[in-house]
Amino acid sequence: MIEWARWMVLGLSVVASVATPAINEIRPNKPNKPGRFLSLPVPQKCSQRPKEFFYRGHNYFYSGHLPQYRNTKLDWLDARNICREYCMDLVSMETQEENNMIFRLIQQNDVPYIWTSGRLCDFKGCENRRDLEPKSLFGWFWSATRVKMAPTNQIPQGWGYNAWSQSGHKKVPQPDNAEFDINRTNESCLSVLNNVYNDGIAWHDVACYHEKPFVCEDSEELLNYVASTNAGIQL
Numbered sequence: 167m168i169e170w171a172r173w174m175v176l177g178l179s180v181v182a183s184v185a186t187p188a189i190n191e192i193r194p195n196k197p198n199k200p201g202r203f204l205s206l207p208v209p210q211k212c213s214q215r216p217k218e219f220f221y222r223g224h225n226y227f228y229s230g231h232l233p234q235y236r237n238t239k240l241d242w243l244d245a246r247n248i249c250r251e252y253c254m255d256l257v258s259m260e261t262q263e264e265n266n267m268i269f270r271l272i273q274q275n276d277v278p279y280i281w282t283s284g285r286l287c288d289f290k291g292c293e294n295r296r297d298l299e300p301k302s303l304f305g306w307f308w309s310a311t312r313v314k315m316a317p318t319n320q321i322p323q324g325w326g327y328n329a330w331s332q333s334g335h336k337k338v339p340q341p342d343n344a345e346f347d348i349n350r351t352n353e354s355c356l357s358v359l360n361n362v363y364n365d366g367i368a369w370h371d372v373a374c375y376h377e378k379p380f381v382c383e384d385s386e387e388l389l390n391y392v393a394s395t396n397a398g399i400q401l
């Protein structure tokens with residue numbers, strides 16, 4: 167009961183900067199899974215989490231490099247939840263240096279695509295946020311850290327390039343919400359695609375039900391939470 171109450175407090179802080187992550191996301195193609203939630207961290211998994219590489223105080227891993235996930239492709243929320251059980255979350259590339267590191271991982275290992283924590287704020291809690299309009303320019307954020315992204319049509323401050331692809335299914339700059347035109351499915355999640363549209367390695371908006379390998383990154387919030395509720399745990 168106390169555990170849950172503490173979690174709720176932690177969970178509510180989520181609303182502050184952007185909005186709650188994609189909880190209660192409904193997948194029309196899986197009617198038996200109507201309500202879907204973010205997973206809680208599992209202390210034992212956190213202390214034994216895979217640490218493939220390390221950057222600026224955070225551990226990371228690419229799912230394709232772990233035997234247990236080598237052939238696993240998951241939709242965006244399921245991928246997030248795998249990470250979260252390890253006190254990690256999908257990767258957030260808030261700086262050019264970190265983005266370059268992820269692009270290099272994709273290039274050197276010939277990875278076709280990955281999920282990141284990038285998300286469009288188009289769910290419950292994002293209404294009446296004029297600062298997020300128009301959504302295609304101002305509505306994107308890193309759900310793992312709830313940091314807002316730069317406007318999608320601009321080079322972010324401190325960067326030398328815009329990581330969003332200049333091309334895609336519609337041959338226009340990303341995000342283009344292309345699948346909405348095909349069958350009314352919104353492209354609300356951010357994937358890095360490796361030259362799928364002859365456009366090099368770049369960011370694309372993609373419908374969240376697609377199944378992809380993923381990169382997990384330490385979540386300070388979840389690590390701190392597990393550390394504070396499990397005295398003496400090694401993380």
Ligand SMILES: *[C@@H]1O[C@H](CO)[C@@H](O)[C@H](O)[C@H]1NC(C)=O
Binds near residue numbers: 288343346352
């Ligand atoms: C999906 O995209 C369309 C077209 O951009 C937009 O009008 C609609 O509001 C979006 N749906 C949601 C749930 O955001």
Ligand SMILES: *[C@@H]1O[C@H](CO)[C@@H](O)[C@H](O)[C@H]1NC(C)=O
Binds near residue numbers: 195345348349351
């Ligand atoms: C929408 O179209 C894409 C691309 O053709 C397809 O992969 C996907 O299954 C379709 N989704 C639905 C809900 O029809």
